[in-house]
Amino acid sequence: MSKVKYYYDSETLSYRRIEPKKGKKALNISLFFVAAFLFGGICLLILLNTSLVSTPKELSQARELRNYEFQFELLNKKMAQVEQVLENIEDRDNNIYRVYFEANPIPNEQRTAGFGGVNRYKHLEGFNQSDLIIGATQKLEKLQKRLVIQSKSLDEITELAKAKEELLAAIPAIQPISNENLTRMASGYGWRSDPFTKVRKMHYGMDFTAPRGTPVYATGDGVIARADNNSSGYGEHIRIDHGFGYLSLYGHLSKYNVRKGQRVKRGDLIGFVGSTGRSQAPHCHYEVWKDGQRIDPINFYYGSLSASEYEALLHAASQENQSLD
Known part of the structure; x- marks a missing residue:
């Protein structure tokens, strides 16, 4: 309840009640609400700029951030x-x-x-x-x-x-003649007695004896480089260029099953055993060349022989006997 104020009236020599003006009262009420609004606004701004209160947008952004x-x-x-x-x-x-x-x-x-x-x-x-x-x-x-x-x-x-x-x-990796068609491995790589002169000389291949007409197979993939009898001593022979520096030679054949320039795969039939050229009996003289040098073919039969067969072949090739060419 508001206080009642009085003033002294000198004319009546008494105290009279002060009556507030209606306009001033309304003004006071308005000023109060304005001050309250400003105070509330300032407080809200202060709260919004602190971590105590977050707007819905800030809450949404915080969720997105998390x-x-x-x-x-x-x-x-x-x-x-x-x-x-x-x-x-x-x-x-x-x-x-x-x-x-x-x-x-x-x-x-x-x-x-x-x-x-x-x-x-x-x-x-x-x-x-x-x-x-x-x-x-x-x-x-x-x-x-x-x-x-x-x-x-x-x-x-x-x-x-x-x-x-x-x-x-x-890589030449099989025998040129299969074991079921092979009579024997007559002579290996190394110093051997020449069948014609009986003088020891270097034998640069291996001699596989078999009946005339026995199939001779390519020992590796390659291209037929030669299939002719224009090389002294080999008679009818075939040379296969395998690439990577490898070449294989098959000598003393009776006939061919391929022609020069033909591409062959390992195991393909390329010719038949004979005794042409400087040969004492039907057989296939087989050589392996690497980078222009003739090397021992005994090292290249891992593709067709078992361990026991290879051991037997190795033993036969090591015998210093008489070659067939």
Whole structure:
């Protein structure tokens, strides 16, 4: 209840009640509400600029931010898993694949090197979560670089594997005459007695005896370089260029089953046993050449003989007997 105020009236010599004016009362009420509104507004602004009160928009943004942080955390975990798998592939690449195909391993420093030069992440600075964004971006770009290096390495390994496959198919690796058709291995590589002069001389191949007309097979993939009788002593003979420096020769044949320039595969029928040229009896004189030098064919039968068969052949080839040509 408001206080009643009085004033002294000198004319009546008495105290009279002061009656407030209606306009002033309304003004006072208005000023009160204005002051209250201003005070409330100022307090609200102060609260909104503190962490005590958040607007719906700020609450929504905070939820989005927490969601982004969660997504970044999941991304980092996934990248860590990818990195583990990639490390396993890189390890096998260096220590198995590249070793098998005789390729130099890729240094780890080259695989994991970062990016030098200017600041690549300057455009990502200045945000509330810049460290999180930059860290994830750096890790992702390093993974991408490692994947590119590994991809190129696997491309190289693929090419090396193709070359290795071609090499293995090209190397003369079987006997020119199968064991079921073979009479015996008459003479091996080395110093032997000449059947005509009886003088010891170097025998640069192996003599496989078999009946006339016995099939003779290509010992490796290649191209027929010669199929003629224009080389002294060999008679009707065939030469196969296998590539990679390898060449095989089949001498004293009775006839051919191929022609010059023809491509053949290991095991293809190329001719038949005979006794043409400088020969004492029907047989196939077989030679292997590597980089222009004649080498012992005994080292190249891993593709058709068992261990016991190879041991028997090795024993027969080591006997210093008389050759057939």
